[in-house]
Every structure is written in C-alpha cells, then in structure tokens.
Amino acid sequence: MVIVGAGMAGVQTAVALRELGWREGITLLGDEPHPPYDRPPLSKAVLLGQAGSPAVDVRFDVDFEALGVDLRIGVRAQALRTADREVVTDAGPLRYEHLVVATGAYPVALPGTAGLPGVHLLRTLDDAAALRPVLDARQRVVVVGAGWIGAEFATAARQAGCEVTVVEAADRPLAGALPALVTAPMRTWYEEAGVELRTGLPVSALEPGAVVMADGSRLAADAVVVGIGARPATGWLAGSGVQLGGDGAVLADDRLRTTAPGVLAVGDCASFPSARYGERLLIHHWDNALQGPRTAAANVLGGDERYDPVPYFWSEQFGRFVQYVGHHRDTDTLLLRGDPATASWSACWLRDGRLVAVLVVDRPRDLAQARKLIRRSAVLDPAVAADSSVPLMSAERPD
Template sequence: MAGAQTAVQLREQGWPGAIALVGEEPHRPYDRPPLSKAVLLGRAAGSAFDVDFRALEVDLRLGTAATGLRTGDREADTDTGPLPYDHLVVATGAAPVPLPGAEGVPGVYPLRTLDDAERLRPVLAGRREVVVVGAGWIGAEFATAAREAGCRVTVVEAAGQPLAGALPPSVAARMRVWYEEAGAELRTGCAVTGVAAAGTPENPVCEVELSDGSVLTAGAVVTGIGARPATGWLAGSGLALGEDGSVLADEYLRASAPGVRAVGDCASYPSARYGRRLLVHHWDNALQGARTVASGLAAGEAGTPLYDPVPYFWSEQFGRFVQYAGHHTGEDEMLWRGDPADAAWSVCWLRGGVLRALLAVGRPRDLTQGRKLIERGTVLDPTRAADPSVPLKSAAR
C-alpha cells in the first residue's frame, strides 16, 4: 500500500521524473485486508490494486529485494544490482515476529503476505484443526475465518486477555465472550513453550506445548504475535533507527539522510497531537503517509505538509465490525457509551475532557463523528457522551 500509493500519488501530483517501484514479492502490489477474509476463504484469487503502472510510467521491479543502502552515494543495493536515486522512499513494511522454537517446523504459518494466505487456504478448505498463537487483531480475524470454514479452533494467548497491549482489561474482557459465541476456544495466560512436527508428510500434524504443561495437537499452527519493521537491510546505512527497528522519520516523514523518506509500517513519526513518537501498523497510515510523502516530493521542501493524522484502523471479527481512532494511554479517562453486552457499543478516552481516542463496535457513526472531534481537539460533556442515544457530535461543549 505505502509504496504503490506513493508512486501513484507522485504521478497524480505532477511528478515529472522517473519512478522505480521495487518490491521483493513476485506479485503485483496488492491490498492486505482481504488476505484474512475473502482470499483466505477462497472467495477471491487475489487483491491486486487496479493500477496501470505502465500507463503511469512507473518502472515496476518485482522479485527484487533491497539488500543495503549507501546514503553518501545515493545508491540502494538490491539482489539484482545497485540502484542510484535522487530521492528514496523506504516503504518496506513489517515482517511477522516468528514463534520461538518453531522455525522450520512444517505446518506453522504466519499470515502476512498473499503467499501466506494461499498456503493457508487448503488448511481451511480441509477443515483442519487449527491452533492460533496470539489473540490480537490478526489472530481474531484468522480465527473468525477458520470458524466460518468449519475448522476447530483453539486460540492461545500468553497474556491474561485478548488484545493485550491494545485495549485495557475491562474492555478486552467484553470481547472474550466473542470467541465462545463463535465456537472457538480461547486460552489465556498460556505461553507456547515448544512446537514439534508429528504425523506423516501426507498428513502433517503439529504438537504445541504450553506453559501449563498441556499439549495441543493441530493440523496447522498460525502465528499472530506481532510484527516488526522490515528494516534489517538498512544495517550499516547510517540511517537512524529506533529501538523498535523503525526508521525514525520526522514530522514530514523525512529520514535522517538527505533525499530519504520513510512511510508505512517501517516508519515511526513524532505526533504533536499525542506528544510521542508513533509506530502505526495499519492500512490507513500507509495510505495517508504515501500522500504526504508524494506531496512533499512534488511540491518541494517548502510545500511539504506536516504528518500528524488521527490513527485509524478497523477489524472484522466474529460477525462484528470493530473500528478504532486515535491513541490512548492509561492516563486517559475511559467512558463507556452503551452496554457492551449489546451488539453495538463504544468506548471513549478523554484527557482534560478532550476526546483522544474512540473504539466503536457496530457503531460506525460514532467512529465517523469521533474521528472529527479528535482532529479538532474537542471537549465533550461526559454525561451526554455516555448516552448512546445522543449523537456523539452533540456532546461537544
């Protein structure tokens, strides 16, 4: 998304020079959200963007991996040879965190790429028993698809709740029941201590050892324990990286070397809105960041827009449409909007009365209005905001 949209936006904004779009995968640039839904369930063969790169005069170089960067020479190294540049946009995304001890074990799968989804499609089609490691967003989405396909699913989470680190326990606890309602078993407080191959080549089986001493047997193990910026190829480049591996971009998405910008899952940026550096691994960040990078390059340094959007993402899981906008911390006041036992409800996070973040389950209007209120730094009347019958925008003071 980030790389392809940067190229498209450059042309749309009048960039006259040559553009090379380099990607390690052999596939044309594609959208990722359908991978855990339609593509995984065999309802779509792929999700390639409908972009005519030839008509845009974009040199699309597929199957080409970046291997290094020499900022002093303004040259990127690839496995097919060096690539000189005047401007470089780093958009290499993120890679799944591997499950310790499971490297090379047949039947263990990540879910990040089109190839990952295609490898998992027969698992779902065969209704195999599946163990999902990690009850985060991707774990919940895969469990949803697997249950829909008729697979028996066990989700294992080392933390004491689903979505640990993303949502507070009081909110995540309300989502726990979704697994049970969908027929998926959720086991929290259990870490995976080992994975071993069993069965036969014709019928591979994985044995998953847990920290409570139990062993689960499954036809496939799907890992969803996080992702890290795919920036290993930048080692020795001199480009500043954070402890999380992200390219440390500034408020214009410029990296630390002249002529280099970074966008999407591989880049973090300082947010004046939230007073901290953010690393956002979501679709909307890749799209909005690409527009900012292209605007900066097309308009020159004087016309570069500041990048400080309200983070946004969505997830479809267990028959529910979940949306989140903003960024919250434990210091923020949490306010329920509706009964979480119902099909639709929201949670607001306020600081000094100002709306900072919002989680909406089946309430898209709350999300749309809340996102605008967050952008404006609007103070809310907490009593009216807690009343789900009152439009959120009407709670503004």
C-alpha cells in the first residue's frame, strides 16, 4: 500500500487500514519536510503563538513506527505510471499494489505575485511560521479575499493588534458560498472587530508597500495575505489514466475508486457522486478528510461501502463560532431561525420540504439536531422550523 499525501486524509487512511486489519506494508509519502500535522490550528493558535512549538504541538497523535507505517517526509510525487503500478517521486520510483491519492489542495495565488516579498499564502506550517513575525510586529495587513480563510486570518491579525483591511472582488463576504441574506449581517462582524472591509473591487496589482485596486486607489500594506481559494493538487496525475474533472479534482466513484485499477482517492483532491444531494461534491474541509479514509480503507480490504456523508465544517471568526452542515443549492428554500443581527442565529435550507443544510452562528443545539435530521432526510414544517424559540427537532413532520 502506498499513500501519497501525509495530511489528515493520508494519515487517517493509514490508521484506518491498520484498524480494519491490513497486515501488509504501508508507505506514506509527504512532500513537506515536517512530520504530518493538523491544519486548522494554523490560522488560529499557531499564528498567535499559542501553540508553543508549532512543529510539535500540531502533529497528529500517531506513532507511525508502532503502526508499521513507513513514513517518508520531504518526498514529492511527480508522476503516476498506472501501467507499471509505479509512483515517480523526486527520490526515485516506488512500486505499489494499491495506491491512495491524498495530495490535498494548494492555495490559489494572485497572478504575477509568486515570489514577491511581503506576499503570503496560508496553507502550510511554513506559511504560518512566515506570518508569525507579521503579527508579532503588528504590521499593516491587507487580506485579499473575504472567504473563510480571509476572515479567520483577519480575526487573528486583529487579535494581535494589526491594522487590517480586507478586500473582496465580489459585493459581499462569502459570496461564492452563501446567499446575500445570510452574508449581509457579516459585514458588521468586520466593523465591530475594527477591520476595514472593501467589497466590489478587485485587486489590480501589488507594489512594494501597497495594494493597487482596479479603480486606481492604493492601500498601504506591510504584508499582503491572499485567501482566494484552493485547487486540488493533482497536476502530478496528468497522463496517468486517473480521470480528472474540469476543476482538477480526481473523479472518484461512490466507493472512492478512481478510473485506474487499484487507485483510490480521498480528501480535498477528489470529488465523488452524492446520492443524497444528487450531484458530484468536492469538499475542501477537515471532516471530509477524516471520514473518507475509513470508506477507502474498507474497500481496499474487499468491502463495498458507499461514501455519501453529510458534509460539515466550522470557522472561528470575529468572536463567533460558525458551523455548517449539509449542502444547499441556490434554488433551495431558505429559512432564518432568529435575527442575524443578534449574537446567535441559524439558517436552514429545505428542498422539497426536506432539510438539506443548516448554518449556525453560536447555536450548537441547532447544529446537533440538524445533523440527525439531514441524515434521515427529514421533512420539516417551514413555519415551525422558522421559529427559533422551539427546538429544530420539533419541526419534523411525517414523510
């Protein structure tokens, strides 16, 4: 067994294989020079220096030697020769019988900014380490992108005492993820935190000490942090016979198998067809990287398990804990539970009367109940569901 990628998905695949009875060899390749580590703390505790020694404190609690896993760090996969069952790496070729692709995603950079001093991405432990001095020095920071990672970094930077401006090409935060009715109240979150939010204006160029906007205006910046999305890290699979989608993701089936014999794919690098939602999903979140490996491992061991989770993710920003469970479309019916101008509220999406997704802001009870309701495709009474004074479970109606 060869697993390419030593993030959450790759590590959990190795763990699941052993737990489910795999007795043969496992080789785990990681292209970073660090032992495998967890990513969520990078935009929080590591940035603020709360994790002490980041290289130690964010490592997974896995004893790879005891697990019988041959961990090879600092080894990058360069190509895949499926006809020969061989992974080509910068350390030489590696033969496999079974292969799991778990190479994750890479952050999208602004065109023409690669290597520019003072321009940062936030995806790896080294990225977080490079940003620590920015926060320690309380520099003026411009964040490009008002998505999840942009908001989380802005939160940490303000907590550290930095002057922060967030610029977003769309007309509002999280425009690609959530409807205006849900995101409109989030503007006040930035204001209350002392973060200047500029929307509806793309970045034109970066200059030393400044960000140039499309209207010619300039924003002073000692550092620029770019958070405009991520793409599956699958370039090394070109010409391999592993089919990729237009978004670059591995097109796995509902058992997480790829189009190449003996090759499966898990985590941020792979999409899969969801019977629950009637479409192919590409999920760039921690929970997907935790759940998928167990299905993949079971199927390597001869099982026939379908992967069709209820997606889940969370974000800590501006003193709020935001959680989302499920998956919605723009055509789904949106119901608000509570007033988004208040400290805690929820948003529910119904499709043909069935609950398909819920976003909660500091309402953990709604989140816990929503997960159960979505898993069983529960039908809700819209009037009851919109009443935030009653438990969400009370809105369920007979199918």
